[in-house]
Amino acid sequence: MIRQKLNLRPWGLLLFGLLISSMQVMGQKIPTPEEHFGFGMGQDYHISNYTQTEAYFKKVAGISDRAELVSIGKTEEGREQWMMIVTSPENHKNLQRFKDISVKMARAEELTEQEARELAEEGKAVVWIDGGLHSTETVGIHQLTETIYQILSRDDKENQRILDNVITLFVHANPDGHEKIGNWYMRNPEPEKRSLSGLPVLYQKYIGHDNNRDFYIQNMKESTNLGYQLFVEWIPQVMYNHHQRGPAGSVLAGPPYRDPFNYVFDPMMVTGIDAVGAAMYNRLNAENKPGFTRMNGSTFSTWYNGGLRTTTHYHNIIGILTEIVGGPNPESIPLVPDRLVPNANTPFPVTPQETWKFQQSIDYSVSLNYAVLDYAARNKDHLLYNIYSMGKGSIQRGSEDYWTPFPKKVEAIKTAYADSQKDNARGGNSRWGIPSVFYDSVYRAPEKRDPRGFIIPSDQEDFATAIKFVNALIKTGIRIEKASADFTVNGKRYPKGSYVVKTDQAFRPHIIDMFEPQDYPNDFQYPGGPPIRPYDAAGWTLAYQMNVTFDRVLEGFDGPFETLAYGELESPAPASLKESKSGYLISSVHNDAFAIANELLKKNIKVGRTTEATAGMPAGSFYVHANGYKVLVDYGKQFGINISEAKSEPKGVQYIKPSRVALYDNYGGSMPSGWVRWILEQYNFDFQLIFPKEIDNGNLNAKYDAILFISGGIPSVGSSGGSRGPDESNIPAEYRHMVGSLSTDKSIPQLRRFMENGGKVVAVGSASILAYHMELPVKNALVEIQRDGSERPLAGEKYYVPGSVLQTRMNTNLGATYGMNDYAYVLFNNNPVFKFKPEAKLQGLEVLSWFDTQTPLRSGWAWGEAYLEDGITGFSAPIGKGSLIVYTPEITYRAQSHGTFKLLFNQLYK
Known part of the structure; x- marks a missing residue:
């Protein structure tokens, strides 16, 4: 059966038709x-x-009484x-049950x-x-x-x-x-010559x-x-x-x-x-x-x-x-x-x-x-009962004091015991092993308990992005509650509209995983040997990546909470807006402010950015001319972000225009670039894809103001470039402009010329090695000094950071970092880390972000993380009339790192 709507008809005719259809189906093979x-x-x-x-599928579903095909x-x-x-025809009769x-x-x-x-x-x-x-x-x-x-x-x-x-x-x-x-x-009509290789684009759109x-x-x-x-x-x-x-x-x-x-x-x-x-x-x-x-x-x-x-x-x-x-x-x-x-x-x-x-x-x-x-x-019966049993266990763990046995807790026990031995102390009686008092110091410590729930306040800076996070939880079947009135928990008052996610539910493991840090164990091939790479990322805490403000609550709590229906997504409350003769202000902390600004610019509405804090909003906030009222009413207020009436045009406002943006891609498709393609579309940025041949042909300034390289494409220093790709004669003509790869002898000089003539290049993740090609006064921060004074990259036995969430310090005094807080969570995957050479300041290089601590890890695994201290993760460099902007972490990681999207968005205006 194929699930579809039936047209209404007289019942007798319908029953007769169904009977004939059933007889026909029963006779078909x-x-x-x-x-x-x-x-x-x-x-x-x-x-x-x-x-x-x-x-x-439609054919067999139409024949078999064992099958129902559902879109x-x-x-x-x-x-x-x-x-x-x-399933069996009998079971199909009771499928809903x-x-x-x-x-x-x-x-x-x-x-x-x-x-x-x-x-x-x-x-x-x-x-x-x-x-x-x-x-x-x-x-x-x-x-x-x-x-x-x-x-x-x-x-x-x-x-x-x-x-x-x-x-x-x-x-x-x-x-x-x-x-x-x-x-x-x-x-290919000749079977033996058929091949899966050489598909020009990613097989699933974007990713x-x-x-x-x-x-x-x-x-x-x-x-x-x-x-x-x-x-x-x-x-x-x-x-x-x-x-x-x-x-x-x-x-x-x-x-x-x-x-x-x-x-x-x-x-x-x-x-x-x-x-x-x-x-x-x-x-x-x-x-x-x-x-x-x-x-x-x-x-x-x-x-x-x-x-x-x-x-x-x-x-x-x-x-x-x-x-x-x-x-x-x-x-x-x-x-x-x-x-x-x-x-x-x-x-x-x-x-x-x-x-x-x-x-x-x-x-x-x-x-x-x-x-x-x-x-x-x-x-x-076992499978059904066991999933119930696991769910019941999760509910119980979320309803009482519980300590998840993470490796760091075990290490804390070992450290506490070792310290006690240094002081010749005794911590209790035990027939063997470490005295149980050291277990109690961790696994009975009230402050180290798992949370009973999380509160996402509705008055946080970028609540619209927090709602996107809540919707990610809803899509994965999590039970969400929403405050119908103001309430207080542990002496802190929360406003109406705040979201509550309690852990006393069957899918508690997923809740903990989305809010709490992942604690990946030290995993090596042998003691002192090289690390074993995780299957994928080691840490990814989504609340961190999306920069969601939330509170962990360690005790049971309640309030004026309404339980949302499972699977039904939330929408922001429409913003209220009054017509103003002086224009409007939208805070730069909101990711969605960029989507609104881009829509306004497409309709030829004047939009500017403030150069200093204005009316309680940070520098970089958007000023919208008064004639943008209708667009803001029809389009802007749906985002549910605060749009304020300006008392007057802010001093020093700089009016902006959208840059002509090129996003680098390659034959076969780049997944990091594909994710950014999707992000730019969601936030209303116009862009074009650019491929190596177009870069090599030059004259880039006539077409583009900014070129984006996202985690790939740039050849390593000392190489001539990657493979030129498949033979053009073997691919359809419409894809031949994609063939090729960037080279040091042709592509890099064209990119330098583009910047020298006023263009901007943004290099993210592994693409940040473009800084070396531009011969900027920077060097690798992750090295050790040899006896002869030479530098050698750190070996994996000493330093290793697979995909994990780290915290980096931001320089918030520059336009490149408008809307950012002092610290940002970044997804870091053994990415480059730089140090400036002494002449960097004289050449106008500016630090945008850096690690200001020996312990930047927040979720995942970082072996030897102390080596990261003072390492630069973002900088800008003038090159002729233009500039190179570098961010080494994955600031657009799989369209999950909402907390750092602004670092890219800020570069897309002129």
């Missing part, structure tokens, strides 16, 4: 993929596109995103133990299986199609047991990417492969669609996220995963993953399908939040990831001697194979799907 696509799922040198797959929303490019719900049970058990609210047991018996396991999130990983969508065919057509006992006891949500994770990759690969890093904030439409089903609508007990590729010398990597797991998890999350994982590799072993590696056999852990699979862990959903080899072009399983001997990581090694076929990967994947579904069918 489910077409095989080969019958529909013209090739089987797994046939070498053949892959599908989305248009074909959507048609197949879960539109994609960024406007395609329909489908989810197929598969089973969905209600799934959600009620996951939330674990107002259920007695007996009621939970009864619902576990009555309900059906809900299992999510997706495919195609990373579109170049072509096994994903083809195994999904093949599994759907098999479960709709098979009538064996196992399949029937699954249909009777499981509701399976088959989800297409990336329609846009599927269409692009399918069409790109199949464009490509980073679509699996968007799930705790859900900026993209696809992420929002998927998140709503996972965290609001269905809340399955198990979700299975298919990926590629397995470590060399194996066929696939899967559960259980290596340490560390995140310490906020319920223990049953970790053991639940173990249980499902055991069913998966046991099935492969029984079917003589070797090559499954797990734990330390791969790099995958359960620490990171933000992935389609990993965010589910913080919601008590057993999230499963596999990474398998294979694709439409036959490949090999290489010889890796160290993987040939069985061990706990790889109990059944695969032998080297010269030819590995696409079909083998599909067969493995279908077996893995059935292993998960069969486990769910046999343990559906």
